[in-house]
Amino acid sequence: DTEVTQTPKHLVMGMTNKKSLKCEQHMGHRAMYWYKQKAKKPPELMFVYSYEKLSINESVPSRFSPECPNSSLLNLHLHALQPEDSALYLCASSQTPPEAESYEQYFGPGTRLTVT
């Protein structure tokens, strides 16, 4: 099973709202990722968690707050977003190098976020 699940599928929020995106995997992967993807563009890395600790923050604004409660779950808390933050938010997971047997990174279906 190589499934990464994300909820909700769609989210519409106002600029003053607080919402959260959720991601789950049961592949035993200890690296989890958040990406942002705008239309007709490749995914852009936002955050990486390795063994439940934040290892990479690609200079993402503080209105995006990631959380990794355990090895299977990843959340992205959203607050005071701007209309330009509207995008597809993708979660992914992988084994962790250098001990990984597989380098494969698997993506979820994404959450389509619209900020009004």
Next chain:
Amino acid sequence: GENVEQHPSTLSVQEGDSAVIKCTYSDSASNYFPWYKQELGKGPQLIIDIRSNVGEKKDQRIAVTLNKTAKHFSLHITETQPEDSAVYFCAAASMNYGGATNKLIFGTGTLLAVQP
């Protein structure tokens, strides 16, 4: 840092023909090269990958070739079918990056249309 260029940006072929998508990378430390297929409204799906110690890899109608000297890698799809229509992304990563995680750098994507 790593930069990945991808060509062409759009590709239209007749059903049954072959399709080739090419990528170049800049960082000689990159050693892992996956290809993703993204259908409309879905997350990227890993379809094939290659490591730098291998020159070619094939999986049914899909093959990937790597030329480390020229820093080129290519995706080859034979006997194309309408269901192959999607956006294809190449990516590159150095699995020694930070010693902790797999940071993918994506190409800009190729929209493949297979005409029945």
